[in-house]
Amino acid sequence: MFSKEESRLLRQEFWTSFGKSFPRKWILYNTKIKGLAFKFHFDTKNALVALDLEDDLENRIYCWEKLETLKGILTNEYLPGAIFDEVHHLENGKEISRIYVPLTAKVSIHNKNTWQVVMVFFNDTMSRFEAFFNEYRAIIQP
Numbered sequence: 001m002f003s004k005e006e007s008r009l010l011r012q013e014f015w016t017s018f019g020k021s022f023p024r025k026w027i028l029y030n031t032k033i034k035g036l037a038f039k040f041h042f043d044t045k046n047a048l049v050a051l052d053l054e055d056d057l058e059n060r061i062y063c064w065e066k067l068e069t070l071k072g073i074l075t076n077e078y079l080p081g082a083i084f085d086e087v088h089h090l091e092n093g094k095e096i097s098r099i100y101v102p103l104t105a106k107v108s109i110h111n112k113n114t115w116q117v118v119m120v121f122f123n124d125t126m127s128r129f130e131a132f133f134n135e136y137r138a139i140i141q142p
Contacts, residue, residue, distance in 0.1 A: 050100035
């Protein structure tokens with residue numbers, strides 16, 4: 001078991017190591033589409049890369065419908081393991097829409113032996129997600 005401080009330091013070390021191992025500027029929140037952001041997630045149980053829609057309901061529905069029309073392209077040409085979750089609840093209870101790709105390997109941010117697998121997964125998956133987004137941004141944009 002790790003204390004809160006030990007856990008915080010491990011998380012900080014992971015993200016610093018990831019940034020040094022794969023130094024590049026990710027799109028993340030800089031999508032230029034209100035409420036649409038890419039996210040990395042890694043905790044003690046799993047890792048995933050996500051595209052989250054967190055805007056007001058009207059804009060969320062609009063963008064979600066556009067993404068749904070591109071689902072075949074995304075899953076056939078970019079990310080076969082992508083999961084479309086129109087109604088996703090965050091830990092804080094907030095409702096969003098999310099497309100995500102989970103890492104199926106058993107990993108934990110507290111286990112440094114799993115970090116390399118996660119870093120490679122993050123780099124490969126986010127690169128594909130961004131390639132898809134850059135190709136189809138004009139269709140998704142309201």
